[in-house]
Amino acid sequence: MNLAQLHERLRLEIARRIDRGLLTGTVLARQTGLQSSHISNFLHRKRKLSLAAIDRILAAQMLSIEDLLPARHARAAEASSFES
Numbered sequence: 001m002n003l004a005q006l007h008e009r010l011r012l013e014i015a016r017r018i019d020r021g022l023l024t025g026t027v028l029a030r031q032t033g034l035q036s037s038h039i040s041n042f043l044h045r046k047r048k049l050s051l052a053a054i055d056r057i058l059a060a061q062m063l064s065i066e067d068l069l070p071a072r073h074a075r076a077a078e079a080s081s082f083e084s
Contacts, residue, residue, distance in 0.1 A: 001068075001069065002069075003051075006054070006065065006068060007048060007049060007054070009068040009069075010049075010057060010058070010063075010068055011042060011043060011045070011056060012041065013061075013063065013067075013068060014028065014042075014057065014058070014061070015043055017061070023061075025040055025043060026038045028060065028061075030058055031061075032053070032056040032060045034052035034053060034056065034057075038053070040075065071077065
């Protein structure tokens with residue numbers, strides 16, 4: 001997965017949490033210290049996030065990059081970690 005794919009998967013996960021009522025853009029902004037407008041632009045695909053901002057969102061939402069991997073990649077990563 002490249003950075004653009006990671007960015008999009010994070011956006012989709014955050015949008016899913018907002019749609020389910022588990023999160024709001026305002027709460028995410030407070031959790032991360034980012035401005036609400038920055039979160040909104042990210043969610044509406046108007047702007048990209050920096051790596052630092054991605055890290056802040058992942059930490060605030062207790063997510064890891066592995067959580068954003070497609071199922072087949074996650075299974076392959078698990079299999080290789082068991083082999084080590």
